[in-house]
Amino acid sequence: MTVIATLTGLRFGNDPCWPIATGSAAAIIRSHLVWRGYLTMPTSSSSTSPRSTSAQEASLTAAIEAIEGTEFVAGCTEISRLFHGRGHCFDGLEHLNIDWLPPVMLITLYQAESNERLQPLVDKAQVKGVGRVAVQHRYQRGGPIDWLLGEPLTELVVTEQGLKYGLQLGRSQNHGLFLDMANGRQWLRQRAQGARVLNLFAYTCGFSVAAVAGGAQTVVNLDMSKGALKRGQQNHQLNDHDLRGVRFLPHELFRSWGKLRKSGPYDRVVIDPPSFQRGSFVASEDYQRVLRRLPELLLPEAELLVCLNDPTIAPGFLIELMQQHCPKATYVERLANPDSFPEQDPNRALKVLRFHYQAD
Numbered sequence: 001m002t003v004i005a006t007l008t009g010l011r012f013g014n015d016p017c018w019p020i021a022t023g024s025a026a027a028i029i030r031s032h033l034v035w036r037g038y039l040t041m042p043t044s045s046s047s048t049s050p051r052s053t054s055a056q057e058a059s060l061t062a063a064i065e066a067i068e069g070t071e072f073v074a075g076c077t078e079i080s081r082l083f084h085g086r087g088h089c090f091d092g093l094e095h096l097n098i099d100w101l102p103p104v105m106l107i108t109l110y111q112a113e114s115n116e117r118l119q120p121l122v123d124k125a126q127v128k129g130v131g132r133v134a135v136q137h138r139y140q141r142g143g144p145i146d147w148l149l150g151e152p153l154t155e156l157v158v159t160e161q162g163l164k165y166g167l168q169l170g171r172s173q174n175h176g177l178f179l180d181m182a183n184g185r186q187w188l189r190q191r192a193q194g195a196r197v198l199n200l201f202a203y204t205c206g207f208s209v210a211a212v213a214g215g216a217q218t219v220v221n222l223d224m225s226k227g228a229l230k231r232g233q234q235n236h237q238l239n240d241h242d243l244r245g246v247r248f249l250p251h252e253l254f255r256s257w258g259k260l261r262k263s264g265p266y267d268r269v270v271i272d273p274p275s276f277q278r279g280s281f282v283a284s285e286d287y288q289r290v291l292r293r294l295p296e297l298l299l300p301e302a303e304l305l306v307c308l309n310d311p312t313i314a315p316g317f318l319i320e321l322m323q324q325h326c327p328k329a330t331y332v333e334r335l336a337n338p339d340s341f342p343e344q345d346p347n348r349a350l351k352v353l354r355f356h357y358q359a360d
Helices: 025-036 050-070 115-127 179-190 205-215 226-238 257-263 285-296 315-325
Strands: 003-006 009-012 080-082 094-102 104-109 132-137 144-148 155-160 163-168 196-199 218-222 245-248 266-269 298-308 327-336 352-359
Touching: 050 080, 050 094, 050 115, 080 179, 080 315, 104 257, 155 179, 163 205, 163 226, 179 196, 179 205, 179 266, 179 298, 179 352, 196 205, 205 218, 205 226, 218 226, 218 257, 226 245, 226 315, 245 257, 257 285, 285 315, 298 315, 315 327, 315 352
Parallel strands: 104 132, 196 218, 196 266, 218 245, 266 298
Antiparallel strands: 003 009, 080 094, 094 104, 132 144, 155 163, 298 352, 327 352
């Protein structure tokens, strides 16, 4: 029998869907901190070997080629992930992502790198006509940004599949839109016509923007952050949306079920929580509390999009929780992540699971 340790204790079993994390509790916590960039793993003696250096050079070449293969069209504001090192598909650059946030190329680092080592990326971007390059240090508190090319730009408006979103660079760790959730937003947009949508952990309301664009009848957005919801309202305004059917609730979820019931019921529900938010939500402990009470909010037939972005928790965790706490919701499929987010181990990537709810 396999013993599997989780943040909440021990779980026993050998189902491959369940290996959330193995080892001591300290090791599990450390893995969370490393993934979020708060810690860097110590460098082993082998990291300075010729083989390791060669791997780093090869990976940097792959990042340069990703920039080389991109057409940066003047006036085009469509965002994209240019290079996804965090998927562990490129040896030596697991700590580096590159995004195109027109007109800015953003390099995101999860461990320290010298500007000298990054300079070939900047040079290639400049040759391709990019006028602004920034680097974000996610391994530092707050994720500060330095500018390697061009004048700093803190506010910008980008597009994704024809919809506009406002981003902020250098204000906080996240700029306002998670690019790996693009397929989830598009899924909702295609199924929103006439729907009553509930968007939990709404952040800047990307799902809400997609739902209204798809013809949703009503949308209720709930998030603890008033600032995030204000930006969500601005995102709707960027798209000239009629907001009479859209609500923004700056509340803590577990104290707001009455408000949600009053605004419901709903036939489209998105649950996209942080994996860990101190004092508010811990996925390994609190997700079951959401699913247990979910039927109170649903129409007799509903579509659910249940999400989690934690590399230490596999999809089977959410499927099993749904079976236990909301058994009338049947697992349908896992939505594919965008092709620009290659992953060596899909279980570590963003999980976007679709369920169909059918009451008796």
